[in-house]
Amino acid sequence: MDTTSLIGKELAAAINADTKQRAAARTEAGSAPRLALVIANDDPASAWYVKSLNRAAERNGIVCENVDLGVEATAEEIRAKLAELSADATVDAIMLQTPLPKGVGLDDVSLSIAAAKDVDGVSPLSLGLLASGLPGFPPATSEAVVELAKFHGIALEGRHVAVVGRSNVVGKPLTQLLLAENATVTVAHSRTRDLPAITSAADIVVAAVGRAGLITADHVREGAVVIDVGTNEDDNGNITGDVNAESVTGVAGALSPVPGGVGPVTTALLMRHVVQAAENANH
Numbered sequence: 001m002d003t004t005s006l007i008g009k010e011l012a013a014a015i016n017a018d019t020k021q022r023a024a025a026r027t028e029a030g031s032a033p034r035l036a037l038v039i040a041n042d043d044p045a046s047a048w049y050v051k052s053l054n055r056a057a058e059r060n061g062i063v064c065e066n067v068d069l070g071v072e073a074t075a076e077e078i079r080a081k082l083a084e085l086s087a088d089a090t091v092d093a094i095m096l097q098t099p100l101p102k103g104v105g106l107d108d109v110s111l112s113i114a115a116a117k118d119v120d121g122v123s124p125l126s127l128g129l130l131a132s133g134l135p136g137f138p139p140a141t142s143e144a145v146v147e148l149a150k151f152h153g154i155a156l157e158g159r160h161v162a163v164v165g166r167s168n169v170v171g172k173p174l175t176q177l178l179l180a181e182n183a184t185v186t187v188a189h190s191r192t193r194d195l196p197a198i199t200s201a202a203d204i205v206v207a208a209v210g211r212a213g214l215i216t217a218d219h220v221r222e223g224a225v226v227i228d229v230g231t232n233e234d235d236n237g238n239i240t241g242d243v244n245a246e247s248v249t250g251v252a253g254a255l256s257p258v259p260g261g262v263g264p265v266t267t268a269l270l271m272r273h274v275v276q277a278a279e280n281a282n283h
């Protein structure tokens with residue numbers, strides 16, 4: 001069987017073209033959309049991500065400000081800065097970078113981000129809004145899975161989707177988005193018994209685990225769609241997914257590549273959220 005590659009580049013370009021136009025309209029009206037990145041680590045992967053977000057913002061006409069609190073920042077200091085940025089009318093959007101300093105919990109501090117500015121949907125409040133079907137920002141990665149599927153003409157309504165992973169940042173919000181699309185969702189995790197049997201029953205398998213190559217041909221039934229959210233760094237510094245692409249190719253009907261699948265769409269959606277937050281604030 002031929003396995004179609006669910007490439008994210010074209011979709012990301014279309015989203016960015018729209019975002020750029022909307023950002024330019026805001027700038028012309030007198031206030032460029034403004035994103036604050038709050039950092040409290042010296043992690044190289046986070047530094048790389050911050051750089052790529054800065055570049056993406058610049059390309060889209062969004063002002064991006066890095067607010068570095070240092071690795072010694074306390075939960076109280078982080079909460080205070082997030083509350084200050086939430087109250088600042090010149091800031092449209094806030095993203096808190098992980099990892100956080102030792103002992104600081106994401107759920108705890110992220111509650112200080114105003115929901116209207118939580119463009120990556122990290123706070124428990126945003127997850128609750130999403131679960132309730134109320135307006136808010138879903139985490140961009142989980143939204144990217146849904147958008148990538150739709151862009152490639154993959155129907156979700158009535159389909160059985162197996163989501164492997166139940167984190168607050170990917171698995172759980174993705175489950176909510178898929179339910180909103182009228183999919184039937186099974187969520188698997190580290191305590192799931194007989195993962196291959198669960199995933200092989202699904203029309204669509206989404207891997208959001210953080211274990212390189214976990215999903216093989218044994219986990220996928222002939223013709224199923226496989227979307228790989230995983231980003232794992234191998235010994236040579238290359239990024240690989242949670243799906244063993246070599247094993248699954250020829251069995252799956254479609255597979256999203258890593259890199260180049262979910263990743264570029266995620267960044268594009270984040271930038272779209274920033275502009276959306278600015279439009280909603282309409283200051």
Ligand SMILES: NC(=O)c1ccc[n+]([C@@H]2O[C@H](COP(=O)([O-])OP(=O)(O)OC[C@H]3O[C@@H](n4cnc5c(N)ncnc54)[C@H](OP(=O)(O)O)[C@@H]3O)[C@@H](O)[C@H]2O)c1
Nearest residue numbers: 141165166167170189190191208209210229230231263266
């Ligand atoms: N492309 C992007 O833009 C993007 C953004 C965010 C994350 N990611 C990537 O997505 C992956 C998941 O991220 P995350 O933050 O959700 O990770 P996480 O918080 O570590 O959660 C991993 C999930 O996978 C489950 N799991 C672990 N081992 C398993 C196994 N052997 N079988 C079945 N389930 C297993 C865990 O189960 P338990 O709940 O039982 O522990 C947990 O629910 C990572 O590779 C991450 O780098 C990519």
